Amino acid sequence: MKSQSELKRRLHAATVELPSDLKRDVERAAQQLATAGVTTLQQLERRLRDSETDASLLAALCYIAGRLGESRFVQSVAEVFHRSVEPLVVWEAAKALAALREAESLEALLPSLDQTEIEVRKVAAAWTMGAARYRRAVSRLIDLLKNADGSTPSRAHAAEALGVMRASEAIGSLMAALADPSPEVRYWSIYALGMLKTTDALGAIERTAESDDGVTGDGSRVADEARWAASQIRGKKPRDCKGRRITVGTRIRLLKVPDWLLNELPDDERTDLRFMVGKVFRVREINEVGQPYVQRKWLEGLGGFRGHGLYLDAHEMEVVEPSKATRRRRRKPQPPRQRRGNSKRRS
Numbered sequence: 001m002k003s004q005s006e007l008k009r010r011l012h013a014a015t016v017e018l019p020s021d022l023k024r025d026v027e028r029a030a031q032q033l034a035t036a037g038v039t040t041l042q043q044l045e046r047r048l049r050d051s052e053t054d055a056s057l058l059a060a061l062c063y064i065a066g067r068l069g070e071s072r073f074v075q076s077v078a079e080v081f082h083r084s085v086e087p088l089v090v091w092e093a094a095k096a097l098a099a100l101r102e103a104e105s106l107e108a109l110l111p112s113l114d115q116t117e118i119e120v121r122k123v124a125a126a127w128t129m130g131a132a133r134y135r136r137a138v139s140r141l142i143d144l145l146k147n148a149d150g151s152t153p154s155r156a157h158a159a160e161a162l163g164v165m166r167a168s169e170a171i172g173s174l175m176a177a178l179a180d181p182s183p184e185v186r187y188w189s190i191y192a193l194g195m196l197k198t199t200d201a202l203g204a205i206e207r208t209a210e211s212d213d214g215v216t217g218d219g220s221r222v223a224d225e226a227r228w229a230a231s232q233i234r235g236k237k238p239r240d241c242k243g244r245r246i247t248v249g250t251r252i253r254l255l256k257v258p259d260w261l262l263n264e265l266p267d268d269e270r271t272d273l274r275f276m277v278g279k280v281f282r283v284r285e286i287n288e289v290g291q292p293y294v295q296r297k298w299l300e301g302l303g304g305f306r307g308h309g310l311y312l313d314a315h316e317m318e319v320v321e322p323s324k325a326t327r328r329r330r331r332k333p334q335p336p337r338q339r340r341g342n343s344k345r346r347s
Contacts, residue, residue, distance in 0.1 A: 178193075
């Protein structure tokens with residue numbers, strides 16, 4: 001009973017500061033363990049080592065072990081990672097090892113980055129190295145990224161891990177990967193260069209933001225990630241196509257609308273956006289990645305309106321400088337000067 005109450009206390013401590021959705025995940029996994037008769041720390045460790053444990057329960061055991069954060073489970077979870085071929089189990093074991101961050105277990109995962117390893121284990125190992133910031137894996141991750149014959153998921157996860165670790169020694173390989181035929185590899189290489197704030201890559205990333213129409217398997221746009229990376233490299237200080245600073249309230253002229261956006265819209269909305277090109281707008285806000293936002297509204301019907309708003313990149317806008325007349329009007333009026341007279345004061 002003492003061990004059982006200890007397990008409950010540890011699980012409660014692991015969920016105190018978690019968001020409500022993660023608390024529910026822990027509670028569901030704990031209930032799955034209780035249903036299977038796992039009510040003590042010793043039983044948890046024993047079932048992890050049992051090769052007959054079914055995949056669903058094994059994934060829940062790894063999840064709870066990672067949440068508990070106890071080094072006593074490291075060896076057992078590492079054995080599960082190397083033993084199982086079930087993707088759900090392998091990934092839960094990988095996430096648990098990343099949370100536990102024991103050097104010995106992470107070192108044991110390094111061979112899983114080799115090309116001869118099964119795919120799910122290789123991909124999960126690459127992710128784990130990044131999540132645990134295990135620097136000894138950098139050279140192997142670079143080799144994995146550079147291998148053009150390797151699978152797309154393993155190379156993409158290698159690029160992501162190098163970015164998470166901010167591995168500056170990988171910059172050359174990441175920049176070379178910007179020309180990779182795989183959108184996933186390009187996407188995560190751009191992410192890594194953004195994390196590294198690689199100024200040498202800014203020009204190539206800005207060109208990618210303008211011309212790359214690649215889309216990853218989950219629907220993420222390579223061009224969107226390039227815009228984010230460019231803002232990270234620039235320090236989130238928005239500038240126009242000529243490098244001039246932009247703040248909220250700055251007047252800018254819209255130079256172009258991205259082709260990918262126009263291609264997604266119906267004809268009437270496409271016409272509205274094209275009408276905005278060449279017009280002058282005031283910047284209403286600047287988002288978290290440093291893109292200025294402008295908006296145009298049209299009256300429609302009785303009291304109604306339609307409108308469009310755009311977040312802009314540097315090459316899509318230019319600052320409109322106020323005219324001389326406008327500057328004169330804005331100049332603060334001076335109080336009238338007193339006229340000096342030459343007359344003498346009368347007595």
